[in-house]
Amino acid sequence: MKLATLKDGSRDGQLAVVSRDLASAHFAAGIAGTMQQLLDDWNFLSPQLEDLYTTLNHGKARHAFPFEPRQCMAPLPRAFQWVDASAYLPHVERVRRARGAEPPATLRDDPLMYQGGSDALLGPCDDAVFASADDGIDYEGELAVVTGDVPMGCAPEAALESVRLLLLANDWTLRERVPAELAKGFGFVQAKPATAFAPVAVTPDELGAEWQGGRARLTLLVQRNGRPVARLATGPEMHFDFGTLLAHLARTRRLGAGSIVGGGTVSNADAAAGCACLAEQRALELLADGAARTPWMGEGETVRLEALAGDGHSVFGAIEQRVALAAR
Amino acid sequence: MKLATLKDGSRDGQLAVVSRDLASAHFAAGIAGTMQQLLDDWNFLSPQLEDLYTTLNHGKARHAFPFEPRQCMAPLPRAFQWVDASAYLPHVERVRRARGAEPPATLRDDPLMYQGGSDALLGPCDDAVFASADDGIDYEGELAVVTGDVPMGCAPEAALESVRLLLLANDWTLRERVPAELAKGFGFVQAKPATAFAPVAVTPDELGAEWQGGRARLTLLVQRNGRPVARLATGPEMHFDFGTLLAHLARTRRLGAGSIVGGGTVSNADAAAGCACLAEQRALELLADGAARTPWMGEGETVRLEALAGDGHSVFGAIEQRVALAAR
Numbered sequence: 059m060k061l062a063t064l065k066d067g068s069r070d071g072q073l074a075v076v077s078r079d080l081a082s083a084h085f086a087a088g089i090a091g092t093m094q095q096l097l098d099d100w101n102f103l104s105p106q107l108e109d110l111y112t113t114l115n116h117g118k119a120r121h122a123f124p125f126e127p128r129q130c131m132a133p134l135p136r137a138f139q140w141v142d143a144s145a146y147l148p149h150v151e152r153v154r155r156a157r158g159a160e161p162p163a164t165l166r167d168d169p170l171m172y173q174g175g176s177d178a179l180l181g182p183c184d185d186a187v188f189a190s191a192d193d194g195i196d197y198e199g200e201l202a203v204v205t206g207d208v209p210m211g212c213a214p215e216a217a218l219e220s221v222r223l224l225l226l227a228n229d230w231t232l233r234e235r236v237p238a239e240l241a242k243g244f245g246f247v248q249a250k251p252a253t254a255f256a257p258v259a260v261t262p263d264e265l266g267a268e269w270q271g272g273r274a275r276l277t278l279l280v281q282r283n284g285r286p287v288a289r290l291a292t293g294p295e296m297h298f299d300f301g302t303l304l305a306h307l308a309r310t311r312r313l314g315a316g317s318i319v320g321g322g323t324v325s326n327a328d329a330a331a332g333c334a335c336l337a338e339q340r341a342l343e344l345l346a347d348g349a350a351r352t353p354w355m356g357e358g359e360t361v362r363l364e365a366l367a368g369d370g371h372s373v374f375g376a377i378e379q380r381v382a383l384a385a386r
Numbered sequence: 387m388k389l390a391t392l393k394d395g396s397r398d399g400q401l402a403v404v405s406r407d408l409a410s411a412h413f414a415a416g417i418a419g420t421m422q423q424l425l426d427d428w429n430f431l432s433p434q435l436e437d438l439y440t441t442l443n444h445g446k447a448r449h450a451f452p453f454e455p456r457q458c459m460a461p462l463p464r465a466f467q468w469v470d471a472s473a474y475l476p477h478v479e480r481v482r483r484a485r486g487a488e489p490p491a492t493l494r495d496d497p498l499m500y501q502g503g504s505d506a507l508l509g510p511c512d513d514a515v516f517a518s519a520d521d522g523i524d525y526e527g528e529l530a531v532v533t534g535d536v537p538m539g540c541a542p543e544a545a546l547e548s549v550r551l552l553l554l555a556n557d558w559t560l561r562e563r564v565p566a567e568l569a570k571g572f573g574f575v576q577a578k579p580a581t582a583f584a585p586v587a588v589t590p591d592e593l594g595a596e597w598q599g600g601r602a603r604l605t606l607l608v609q610r611n612g613r614p615v616a617r618l619a620t621g622p623e624m625h626f627d628f629g630t631l632l633a634h635l636a637r638t639r640r641l642g643a644g645s646i647v648g649g650g651t652v653s654n655a656d657a658a659a660g661c662a663c664l665a666e667q668r669a670l671e672l673l674a675d676g677a678a679r680t681p682w683m684g685e686g687e688t689v690r691l692e693a694l695a696g697d698g699h700s701v702f703g704a705i706e707q708r709v710a711l712a713a714r
Contacts, residue, residue, distance in 0.1 A: 069426055069642075069643075098397055136466045136642055137466065138464045138465065138466060138504060138505035138506075139503055139504065139505035141503075141575065162569075162570060164570075168566075168570075170570060170572050171572060171575045172501070172572040172573050172575070173500070173501040173502060173503060173573055173574070173575060174501060175467055175469075175501060175639065176466060176467065177466035177467035177641060177642030177644070177645050178466075178639070178640055178641070178642040187538070188638065189538055189539050189637065189638050193638065210515070210517055210712055211517050211712060232638055235638070238496075239571075240571040240572075241490075241571070242490060242492075242496075242498060243568040243569070243571050243573075244498050244499060244500040244568075244573050244574075245500050245501055245571075245572050245573020245574065246501070246572075246573070247469065247499045247500070247501060247634070247635055248634070248635075248637050248638045248639075249638075251638050251639040252639055252640075306575070306576070307575055307576075309517065309576050310516065310517050310521065310560055310563070310576045310577075310579045311503065311506070311579040311580055312506055312580075313505060313506070314397075314464055314505030314506045315397075316505070317505050384538055384539060
């Protein structure tokens with residue numbers, strides 16, 4: 059099943075079911091008004107939406123309308139939890155080595171995860187508005203899951219059973235603000251402004267065999283200003299699967315329905331695949347040539363992120379954002 | 387105005403107005419069903435609740451009922467944001483010195499703040515359930531504010547205008563998990579389980595002159611197992627006021643209505659005032675005697691936190707929690 063949240067002037071938007079080919083949509087009104095309502099009562103409501111999804115895919119839904127990603131908010135326009143990991147080790151290793159720092163000794167055993175802000179998430183085509191171009195504006199292409207309730211101390215396998223939806227995210231990062239916040243040890247407050255999400259959230263069964271072992275085997279495409287810069291495999295090099303990440307997070311506390319947990323910037327050891335963020339691209343340049351030549355994002359520049367299934371279809375629709383600077 | 391959220395079996399509970407003396411309450415139904423609904427549309431809804439509050443205080447509310455803190459959830463049972471600071475410097479200095487670490491060089495100019503989990507907050511009398519007694523279970527008594535919408539780049543004075551409510555919090559911390567997460571630099575994921583809140587949220591005007599310059603001048607009382615262990619002034623030694631904390635947080639992103647921002651463990655330089663958390667008490671013992679003798683909290687132990695106004699009345703009602711261990 060594919061779901062989206064459409065803009066209606068409210069803070070939480072209006073839940074809609076989207077056809078598998080992303081061509082048409084149908085409001086979920088009468089079943090669930092918002093995505094959080096659905097997540098709060100998933101077992102009761104989702105079968106009703108699955109029925110609507112089937113009808114929509116057969117072209118039989120009576121009030122279907124053309125699906126327009128620009129009308130979308132984030133699938134969860136605000137969430138009660140957004141936690142992001144760094145599950146792709148080449149990303150961590152490259153960025154640390156470029157800073158002259160060793161990767162943490164526990165890199166392969168102990169997931170790096172930070173608690174992010176989730177009070178104001180961005181839709182797929184919303185401008186990304188920043189305070190200053192001097193902050194080192196960077197995108198990060200990544201996959202995330204949305205959970206149901208997860209009990210404290212949940213094992214990885216059981217935690218995976220709680221995964222309700224998969225998302226594609228653009229985890230905007232202000233690189234020049236990262237070192238100072240890392241040094242304080244308290245995580246990121248100013249370095250991680252609002253994260254954006256692709257228009258459509260999908261249930262894991264939509265991926266078929268491409269969802270396996272807590273990893274989604276998709277191809278992430280990244281374009282900057284319309285020019286392709288990366289084509290990355292999301293599955294094989296995800297060191298910690300989503301079950302392991304959820305279990306780490308739930309080690310000492312339960313997670314509420316609607317928690318979003320990200321896998322971190324997708325990264326492949328083969329540098330020819332390109333990079334899903336500029337920090338990593340710059341790190342490769344620095345390590346190879348002694349200087350980073352790729353600039354951070356500036357006002358008016360665009361980024362496009364899309365994940366393809368093996369048959370080439372777009373799973374989540376695309377994130378297409380423009381960088382803007384806040385008026386002073 | 388005083389507000390509470392009463393348990394009704396739902397995830398977000400039922401909003402109620404509470405009388406100034408905490409003796410009676412009245413459901414806000416018909417005006418706003420939940421606290422978040424109120425915060426989303428504060429300017430329209432709060433005057434209607436103020437009218438109900440006045441009627442209730444005069445004993446004229448037709449469907450008033452006795453107020454029972456044990457029936458309360460957290461005022462926001464789940465929130466879209468919970469960020470906590472360390473605005474009381476004696477706390478930071480003592481805890482770091484006891485670890486043999488210097489306080490950060492920027493301690494007095496750059497607020498320490500971390501993004502916390504807010505998907506499952508605890509009511510004032512809910513058991514605090516932990517995974518293991520070996521994690522160094524500790525309470526932290528602190529004040530917090532709930533905001534309306536705060537624009538990006540907001541100045542401290544303007545940010546203060548966005549403060550809708552004040553709260554009393556118990557920011558449970560697993561001390562034995564802190565050093566490893568601090569070393570990773572990504573903030574706290576496992577070291578900060580669910581935070582608890584006192585039953586009543588109050589609008590700043592309830593404090594009169596005791597709310598001044600973004601600081602609440604109250605007295606925080608702490609009891610462990612029924613024995614008083616601290617009596618702390620919350621106002622004068624709060625180094626960063628709430629306006630400064632909000633501006634720091636909103637430096638690079640806007641904050642959504644219903645964001646909770648904490649001032650961190652209340653602490654006074656005068657050691658005779660006691661400590662609002664065990665880590666600080668143990669630090670004082672270690673620095674004085676070379677060994678910490680106060681144990682962490684164990685199963686079945688209780689903590690009670692309450693904040694008094696100058697005239698001695700309880701502002702928020704009390705947090706009274708028992709430590710429990712999750713079944714294995």
